[in-house]
Amino acid sequence: MTRSMRAWRVRTPGPIRERPLELVEVPVPEPAPGEVLVRVLTCGVCRTDLHVAEGDLPVRRPHVTPGHEIVGEVVARGADLPGAVPRFAIGDRVGIAWLRSTCGTCRHCRAGAENLCVASQYTGWDADGGYAEYAVVREAYAYRIPDGFDATAGAPLLCAGIIGYRALRRAQVPPGGRLGLYGFGGSAHLTAQLALAQGVEVHVLTRGEAARALALRLGAASAGDARELPPVALDSAILFAPAGDIVPYALAALAPGGTLAVAGIHLSDIPALNYQQHLFHERTVTSVESNTRRDGEEFLTLAARLGIRAHTTEYAFTDAPQALEYLAAGDVEGAGVLRIG
Numbered sequence: 001m002t003r004s005m006r007a008w009r010v011r012t013p014g015p016i017r018e019r020p021l022e023l024v025e026v027p028v029p030e031p032a033p034g035e036v037l038v039r040v041l042t043c044g045v046c047r048t049d050l051h052v053a054e055g056d057l058p059v060r061r062p063h064v065t066p067g068h069e070i071v072g073e074v075v076a077r078g079a080d081l082p083g084a085v086p087r088f089a090i091g092d093r094v095g096i097a098w099l100r101s102t103c104g105t106c107r108h109c110r111a112g113a114e115n116l117c118v119a120s121q122y123t124g125w126d127a128d129g130g131y132a133e134y135a136v137v138r139e140a141y142a143y144r145i146p147d148g149f150d151a152t153a154g155a156p157l158l159c160a161g162i163i164g165y166r167a168l169r170r171a172q173v174p175p176g177g178r179l180g181l182y183g184f185g186g187s188a189h190l191t192a193q194l195a196l197a198q199g200v201e202v203h204v205l206t207r208g209e210a211a212r213a214l215a216l217r218l219g220a221a222s223a224g225d226a227r228e229l230p231p232v233a234l235d236s237a238i239l240f241a242p243a244g245d246i247v248p249y250a251l252a253a254l255a256p257g258g259t260l261a262v263a264g265i266h267l268s269d270i271p272a273l274n275y276q277q278h279l280f281h282e283r284t285v286t287s288v289e290s291n292t293r294r295d296g297e298e299f300l301t302l303a304a305r306l307g308i309r310a311h312t313t314e315y316a317f318t319d320a321p322q323a324l325e326y327l328a329a330g331d332v333e334g335a336g337v338l339r340i341g
């Protein structure tokens with residue numbers, strides 16, 4: 001007997017106000033060997049979903065169901081892989097994140113940098129994601145959601161949180177250093193909490209009064225405009241906004257030896273840089289690509305231990321297109337989450 005479920009999928013990628021997503025009835029996926037079937041409780045709304053829906057990222061699976069911050073409950077297991085010990089039982093609460101699979105044999109995988117795997121696959125891009133009532137995942141790539149996070153609070157941790165954690169490490173902020181966060185949405189507001197808990201001085205540079213107010217409430221030392229210099233020179237900065245034109249401003253705000261990490265998967269063009277103004281004095285600019293499973297486990301452990309709390313705006317499952325429109329407009333305080341199960 002094949003059961004069916006409701007799922008959003010990308011009809012044809014295009015501007016979000018033209019509603020590229022459609023709600024369809026499709027069969028519930030079958031878990032393959034090594035996979036578990038998850039009844040989706042919540043799914044976070046991430047900027048990458050917007051890039052998939054609008055076509056900023058090339059189509060990897062036509063009519064894909066977006067969503068890669070999934071919290072759900074295991075309801076079925078595929079056959080066990082030979083020699084593998086099952087990680088999750090029926091009824092366990094698990095998270096499904098962006099990194100879906102890696103080859104395990106390329107030189108990056110073997111060097112412990114599976115985020116750079118040449119054959120990696122991603123949830124909600126290469127395979128159907130969590131804007132649906134059910135989803136499957138290889139259990140080796142799923143996470144246990146720490147107690148203390150309900151399904152709504154847990155969802156944004158799975159991409160916004162994990163990627164922010166990796167970005168913070170890539171930004172090489174020294175102990176007690178000064179960190180600038182450019183853009184202040186789902187990922188930045190979690191990264192700010194992590195940095196503050198570690199004794200870092202945080203400066204937020206973003207448009208939007210609500211975002212600035214949230215930054216100050218969380219403990220940021222200042223909140224101002226991304227195109228103005230912060231009150232102090234920064235040791236490190238992370239660019240969360242997908243706006244390449246901010247790169248020269250962020251580089252100019254760095255102290256000698258400082259590092260700028262660009263956290264997004266997609267960035268508009270970076271204007272010409274001036275060597276003296278933007279790069280000299282050994283300033284570094286780097287990108288952040290996805291995460292390793294180890295990053296994910298470390299972050300979830302830290303998030304529970306340090307009391308990291310996502311500020312969420314909840315949406316009904318049927319309101320997924322509106323949630324993406326609000327995100328596109330920069331109109332979400334904290335992180336958006338779809339309530340599904």
Ligand SMILES: [Zn+2]
Binds near residue numbers: 119
């Ligand atoms: Zn690999």
Ligand SMILES: [Zn+2]
Binds near residue numbers: 047048068160
């Ligand atoms: Zn994401």
